[in-house]
Amino acid sequence: MQALSNERRVQILEWLKQPIRHFPPQVDGDLVKDGVCGLLIARKLRVSQPAVTEHLKVLSQEGFLKGKRIRKWTFYKRDEKAIQRIKRTISKRI
Numbered sequence: 438m439q440a441l442s443n444e445r446r447v448q449i450l451e452w453l454k455q456p457i458r459h460f461p462p463q464v465d466g467d468l469v470k471d472g473v474c475g476l477l478i479a480r481k482l483r484v485s486q487p488a489v490t491e492h493l494k495v496l497s498q499e500g501f502l503k504g505k506r507i508r509k510w511t512f513y514k515r516d517e518k519a520i521q522r523i524k525r526t527i528s529k530r531i
Contacts, residue, residue: 449478449482449496450501453473459481461477465508466505466510466512471514474511475490475493475510475511475512478513
């Protein structure tokens with residue numbers, strides 16, 4: 438739950454629900470199949486790359502995102518199966 442206590446992390450998850458709608462086309466990697474480049478996420482959030490890297494790291498460690506390396510970049514997409522498991526776990530506890 439702590440991963441979702443940060444407004445920027447929640448915003449990243451929202452944007453990644455519909456990456457084509459929220460991000461421009463990429464040179465490397467397909468927005469849907471491969472994910473969104475961390476640099477594009479940083480630009481959209483208007484934060485530095487180290488700042489967005491920390492947010493993406495937390496979301497990945499908690500199971501919300503999957504990262505994929507292509508060349509020297511990391512691309513992120515939602516892990517929908519993990520998100521569904523997290524939702525079920527939360528609903529059972531409330």
